[in-house]
Amino acid sequence: MKHGRHTEATGTLPVASSSLRRAECPSRHHLAVLSTIFCLLFTLQLSAGGRRRAVAAPQPAETLSITFVDVPGDTMDVGAMGSVKTRRTFGIRIGRPSREATGHATLRAFLETADPRCIIRLDGIVLGTQPRVIDRFAPIGTITTHRLEIEVPANVPEGTLITNIGWDVTTD
Numbered sequence: 001m002k003h004g005r006h007t008e009a010t011g012t013l014p015v016a017s018s019s020l021r022r023a024e025c026p027s028r029h030h031l032a033v034l035s036t037i038f039c040l041l042f043t044l045q046l047s048a049g050g051r052r053r054a055v056a057a058p059q060p061a062e063t064l065s066i067t068f069v070d071v072p073g074d075t076m077d078v079g080a081m082g083s084v085k086t087r088r089t090f091g092i093r094i095g096r097p098s099r100e101a102t103g104h105a106t107l108r109a110f111l112e113t114a115d116p117r118c119i120i121r122l123d124g125i126v127l128g129t130q131p132r133v134i135d136r137f138a139p140i141g142t143i144t145t146h147r148l149e150i151e152v153p154a155n156v157p158e159g160t161l162i163t164n165i166g167w168d169v170t171t172d
Contacts, residue, residue, distance in 0.1 A: 064105060064169045067093045069143050086150045091143040094169050098141025105171045107138040112164040117156045120163065121149040131168055138169070 073089025094105050108131040109122050120127045122134055123146050138144055150161070 064095050064140070064171065066107075066167050066169055069093055071143065071145055073145070073147075082155075083151050083153050085152075088148045089145060090148065091145050092138075093141070093143045094138055095140040101139030101142050103140040103171065104137045105140055105169050106133060107135040108132060108168040108170075109134050110166045110168070112166045113162060115161050115163040117152065118161055118163070119151040120165070121151070122165070123147055124149075127165065131166075140171075 069091035071089060071091040092107070094107065095102065109125075109127055110131040111120065111127050111129050114129050122132075125132050125134060134146070135144065148165075152161075
């Protein structure tokens with residue numbers, strides 16, 4: 001048996017001359033088998049895991065919002081030795097209203113701009129420019145009560161305080 005060389009663009013491949021003759025005249029049986037294989041390949045779903053499974057896309061997490069709510073409580077100005085304190089009680093609801101808590105979140109507060117002329121406390125925690133945890137397990141959906149206290153030394157001249165409280169709520 002004599003071997004020849006068949007050249008292609010990608011390289012050389014030795015092919016027996018007798019196989020070339022058989023490939024030129026395939027039998028009807030070979031054509032039927034080949035066409036059946038091609039039909040099966042194109043119509044069957046050949047995946048590694050068997051049949052396909054429907055997978056639901058994950059729902060995007062609800063964006064938590066903070067709502068400030070008036071609650072019955074005290075608002076008072078108290079003159080203490082060397083300072084004036086103002087206290088106010090208010091409510092916060094995280095997320096959508098609900099009769100029962102639908103989960104828990106961490107509530108943080110901070111001063112967006114600090115005013116050195118006053119001290120601001122939230123639930124007794126002194127606020128600064130770095131976020132401070134106010135409630136580690138704040139209920140989502142129900143109202144919680146908090147107390148804001150602003151203390152201004154008596155020697156500070158009257159005027160508007162230039163500060164804002166920033167809020168952050170996260171779930172873990």
